[in-house]
């Protein structure tokens with residue numbers, strides 16, 4: 001069983017011909033509202049694959065919060081751990097221009113009010129979960145409390161997004177730490193500049209204390225690294241990518257779920273790469289996440 005601890009946002013998207021300058025108003029397309037946030041995305045991705053999944057998150061007592069709860073429940077996620085109130089639901093205000101470039105303003109809202117005390121109050125949920133997966137769109141001290149509150153048999157998976165330097169206690173709990181190229185560079189800082197490529201990043205990140213590391217490489221697949229297994233490459237599946245939104249979230253969710261079923265890190269990452277590949281063939285985040293049948297139907301196994 002998988003527990004995702006993290007953010008839930010309403011993504012408010014408007015297409016524009018061009019972005020307004022300061023003091024200017026432009027007209028845009030009709031508003032599209034999508035459930036999002038890395039925590040909510042991961043929980044939906046795992047549940048759609050068939051994983052027994054729970055979400056620990058905080059939303060506002062408002063329409064966006066209800067939208068998020070509805071999308072979680074529709075995917076089959078256990079939402080008993082979703083707390084309500086304290087601030088409006090987190091929102092991402094997104095404008096998309098004709099070239100497809102995004103400009104995004106995030107208001108963390110209730111995500112910023114998910115506290116270490118909330119995590120301690122959910123310790124039964126933490127202890128009941130074989131794998132607990134977190135990201136960094138909630139306060140860092142809350143993520144630290146998750147790592148400190150794991151049950152003796154629970155495994156902790158962290159995607160440090162948006163990236164920032166991490167305390168040693170948090171790094172030491174990760175099994176694995178999952179990063180894309182940008183996140184790897186931020187976590188490595190100066191040392192990353194001296195590294196010659198992804199294999200070096202994986203080794204340097206492993207030296208920072210996590211039990212294992214995964215570096216995702218988009219269309220190039222991923223690297224998995226651990227002290228006993230060395231660095232291994234995981235192939236991607238060749239697909240026609242139309243929108244990479246949510247690829248990392250679906251990859252992480254799939255990997256965390258497979259680890260909980262007893263798969264090795266390399267096996268879990270290979271499955272996750274197939275899930276990520278399907279998700280990039282469709283637009284959107286949660287809408288793009290596949291079922292297990294759709295993953296099996298993908299060629300190139």
Ligand code: ADP
Nearest residue numbers: 180216217218219221241247248251273276277
């Ligand atoms: P993020 O979305 O966090 O930047 P990546 O872009 O590295 O993460 O994507 C996560 C995973 O999804 C990759 O490791 C890969 O397995 C899969 N993936 C992403 N983009 C593609 C692609 N264009 N073709 C095939 N697989 C992809």
